[in-house]
Amino acid sequence: MTSTINPNVSQTFAKHQDNMMAALARRIEAAQAVNDLQLMKLLEQERQQIAPTAAPHRDRRSLSSRLKAFKQRVAEVLFGGTELQVYQYEQGSDQWWYAFDPQTGECVYADSEAELRLWIEQNYQGR
Numbered sequence: 001m002t003s004t005i006n007p008n009v010s011q012t013f014a015k016h017q018d019n020m021m022a023a024l025a026r027r028i029e030a031a032q033a034v035n036d037l038q039l040m041k042l043l044e045q046e047r048q049q050i051a052p053t054a055a056p057h058r059d060r061r062s063l064s065s066r067l068k069a070f071k072q073r074v075a076e077v078l079f080g081g082t083e084l085q086v087y088q089y090e091q092g093s094d095q096w097w098y099a100f101d102p103q104t105g106e107c108v109y110a111d112s113e114a115e116l117r118l119w120i121e122q123n124y125q126g127r
Contacts, residue, residue: 012089014069016098019087020050022073023100023107030105084120 024047031039085100097116100107106123110116 012091014066015087016089017050018069018073019098019100021047021070023105024050025074026105086116 024043028040028043028047031043087098089096089098095112097110097113098107099110099116099120101123104123108116108119108123110119
């Protein structure tokens with residue numbers, strides 16, 4: 001039995017990883033701002049674990065195009081609007097959600113829409 005992979009899946013994973021890297025860059029910047037060396041060390045370990053070169057499922061874009069995409073994501077996070085950013089990802093029957101609050105730097109990965117809505121109600125609404 002052969003399976004085909006939807007080309008959008010690898011793009012979605014690339015976008016998901018770019019979003020994680022952008023959120024991580026924001027957290028690193030915040031740790032640097034308060035000179036929290038222990039947190040910076042932990043965040044660097046996290047960066048190494050999720051870095052694009054460490055992911056075997058990544059698409060075959062060149063390093064320069066991946067770095068460009070990463071820089072664009074970081075710029076969006078650092079200089080973008082203050083609106084809550086919500087993304088939905090799908091792979092086959094699996095779905096998950098990612099939300100990022102640029103005002104606080106907080107983010108969440110949720111396995112269900114209900115879980116995401118609860119996080120939004122507790123952390124974002126009313127601002």
